Amino acid sequence: MVLVDPKEVSLLPGQGIKAMFEPGPGIPGQLGLFVRSARESMPRNGDIHIEQRAGMVRFNDILLVVTMIKVDTLLTDEYFDVWWDYHSADGVDHFEQMADQERLVFHVYDAEGREFCIDRENGFRKFFANVPGVFRNTKQWTEIEFDRAVRGFCADSYPKENLWQVIEFRPHSKEASKGEPVSADEYLNNVPEDLRPFYLYLSDKGHCIRIIPSVFEQEASHGNPEEFLQPAPLKTVLRCGIRWAGGYPVAPIPFVPGHGLAVPPEDEEH
Numbered sequence: 001m002v003l004v005d006p007k008e009v010s011l012l013p014g015q016g017i018k019a020m021f022e023p024g025p026g027i028p029g030q031l032g033l034f035v036r037s038a039r040e041s042m043p044r045n046g047d048i049h050i051e052q053r054a055g056m057v058r059f060n061d062i063l064l065v066v067t068m069i070k071v072d073t074l075l076t077d078e079y080f081d082v083w084w085d086y087h088s089a090d091g092v093d094h095f096e097q098m099a100d101q102e103r104l105v106f107h108v109y110d111a112e113g114r115e116f117c118i119d120r121e122n123g124f125r126k127f128f129a130n131v132p133g134v135f136r137n138t139k140q141w142t143e144i145e146f147d148r149a150v151r152g153f154c155a156d157s158y159p160k161e162n163l164w165q166v167i168e169f170r171p172h173s174k175e176a177s178k179g180e181p182v183s184a185d186e187y188l189n190n191v192p193e194d195l196r197p198f199y200l201y202l203s204d205k206g207h208c209i210r211i212i213p214s215v216f217e218q219e220a221s222h223g224n225p226e227e228f229l230q231p232a233p234l235k236t237v238l239r240c241g242i243r244w245a246g247g248y249p250v251a252p253i254p255f256v257p258g259h260g261l262a263v264p265p266e267d268e269e270h
Helices: 091-100 125-135 143-157 160-166 193-198 214-221 234-240
Strands: 016-021 030-036 048-059 062-073 077-084 103-109 115-121 199-202 206-213 230-233 243-245 248-251
Touching: 030 062, 030 077, 030 091, 048 103, 048 115, 048 125, 048 143, 048 214, 062 103, 062 125, 062 143, 062 160, 077 091, 077 143, 077 160, 091 125, 143 160, 193 199, 193 206, 193 248, 206 214, 206 234, 214 243, 214 248, 230 234, 234 248
Parallel strands: 016 077, 030 103, 206 248
Antiparallel strands: 016 030, 048 062, 062 077, 103 115, 199 206, 206 230, 243 248
């Protein structure tokens, strides 16, 4: 893998990338996230909080993995997105590295390009440990196709604050698999007629529609679609839209392996 010198990394304001770097002499290379602030100044006294989120979605038959960080200071928040291509030259190695690496260094650059480092626990480990199994049956794509898919998805999902909300997730509860005796007629708004057969009420999620996440559309078309249905808040489904595949609704809602669908909690209606 190619190692970069953090002192020589050049980024545009608001840009984020991933790269291997050498933490010190004789220390094996590590993956780090490199982001450049659009602010004129950044605090360096420890008054910085970093949140980490990750998600995956299919766009034009290409699986996009995104990691996001929110840099939270006393002044304001900034959001950065970093995209991961499993089929790139270093893709598999990078996914394995992120699944194993316990710590993650965030290299933050101010508007003038001056760098400082923030070392945190790697909150993406579980995500990257679960993701590779999803790629086993996917076709290869080129870097150009991947870049086009990222641009296309971002055109629909930006600004970054919106993308941050889209990939928020909470662990799936086993209790949620049991539906309550509530019908679609009890939903305050109209449930489209074609979605009524897939309506479900869950005690922890409220009014839901069982959908196939677009990331699993190909797998569902070659297997039993019922096995790929996931409950999504009705509000999320109506907002993001669906298409039909073999008589089943497919929605472009990110799926986080090990956690379930990534939907904003405020979409849950009880």
